Amino acid sequence: MEALILTIIATSIPLLLAATGELIAEKSGILNLGVEGMMLSGAVGALGAVLWLENPYYGIIAGALSGLLMASIFSVFTINFMTNQVATGLGLTIFATGLTGLAGAPLVGKTIPSLPKIEFFLLSDIPLIGSILFKQDFVAYLSIAIIIFISFFLKYSKSGIILRAVGDDHQSAHSVGYPVKKIRWYATCFGGMCAGIGGAYIPLVLTPHWSEGMTAGRGWIALALVVFASWIPWRIIVGALIFGGITIAQLVGQARGWPIPSQLLSMMPYIATIIALTMISGRLSKNNSVVPSSLGKPFFGGQ
């Protein structure tokens, strides 16, 4: 039971991080469909860095930087050259799939040490709760810290309110004097770093070696999670845990030999995503105020 919960948490962390980053980008009005690509880059960056520097913590930094690099490419084109965000995001994922395939080829077959668990004196020894709350790795704590920070940032900080204003009505935000493009750059880059760390977590904790396209659609599920959470940060935690749970449930089902073909079990996370989106979207279309109004629209004015 304990092991099961721990695996569910570990599975949901990449989704959690990537979705949180994307949430910030979308709040600023940028729809970045390149999450899958940024996660892949984070994964390959982390693997390379850990193999080279032999310390898993460098993997986190390398993952963040790889994601940042990808997000910068996306920003140059969508924000400065005002390209279509949907198509550019797709392009980013396609580009990153190719780039990581190339960069990852020399890494095939090599295994890296996994990220150590951080223990707190005595607290970690409490049965069940101890190992769930006080015996996680650095990234797990980081992701929760980011969610808490983001919740307060968006609600109470001045910068957070400006960010939301830019996403809701970039024309007005611009006329009041806020640098729309600069703010969107920052938000997208933050999103890229989160996705990169999320991607890095996959080799650092889940499967310690490279395989092409190893994110297996997590980036896309993260995008769906943002909608599922109706752009409210803490709901991403709930969503990510549900998807982590479904992913693990089907793996357990396969291992225990449930009388359902394994492929049909493997479909569950993807089908669940569609069902979740359907349930939420019906409600969202009645209450449109939660969706950032300028989401996906390029900003032409100014500078």
Place this chain on the structure above:
Amino acid sequence: MITFIPRDKVSKNWIIIAPILSIVFTIFFGLLIFTFLGYNPLETLYQIFVSPFSRIDRISDILVKACPLIIIGTGLMLCFKSNVWNIGAEGQFIMGALLAGFIALSFPNIETKFFLLITILAGFVGGALWAFIPAILKTKLNVNEILVSLMLVYVAMLFIDFIVRGPLRDPMSFGFPLSKPYPEGALINKIPFPGIGFLGQLHYGILFVFLLVPFSWIFVNKTLSGFKINVLGSAPQAAKFAGFKQNSITITVLLLSGGLAGVAGVIEVSANIGQLQPEVSFGYGFTAIIVAFLGRLSPIGILFAGIIIATVKLGADNAQMTMGIPKVVTGLFEGILLFFLLTGETLQKYKIKWSEGKK
């Protein structure tokens, strides 16, 4: 500081120049990345862009590879023109091939080639049904079609894997995940040329492309439906004002693009594989997205774009065999190409003005 100034009218020259410039820039940046990662740039350039033209049968293989790309790309063109983002063509391709395969395997002794009309129709229905899911969810419940169509790709991949390893597996396949071979009536033959014989793998499926391109050109440019699609994409407000039913257009373009992807699936399997196997597509559905954009969302453009991208795909196969470069590297070129093409679209509408200093 760079400033963008709107042009009075869309620059005609850019429509031709932009794709060509994009390709040049893409090659340049691609080679830069190759050099950076320690590959010989000139040899890579040769393998990817020149080696596919080195023998006549290789040139015909370009056409064979371009065939599904052009068919799928034409369908996607309709979607993208009307701002509907179907990115699940890969799944629709698989489901089309699967439904047609199921029909083909249900008639193991059929020999007449007229049967192909039925399997191709089945492929269209299979692909269209798979695209109907995002279509109905989008129009009835406002569910994002991008995510739904993409999720269905994963579902389709797993589904065909299940079918080929389970219900449709050939008991005589020695444990390999393969269906029985298709009956003669469901196979698309290679084209024999008098005096030469076969040209590589060139098959009759290519005829479908020759039919599709003019038909889609007429559909887009000369029919009312085509006009509605154009207006909906370029001036949504005007479309609303004119009373065009957005939902019915969305459903139509999704069904057509899904159907065409399904047909591409049938042709690919019937001509090149001859039976069902877990992997039937190899990413055609995703590559076709690039083809649609490189072809500037026009039927003739897509014909050329399909051939160009097919060349790069074949070149990448060669590069993998001779230099050990992973095949997925084509994605790198495709991604960069898309970035520059989209930038070209901006430059078509805006002039760049350089100015000194800040603001």
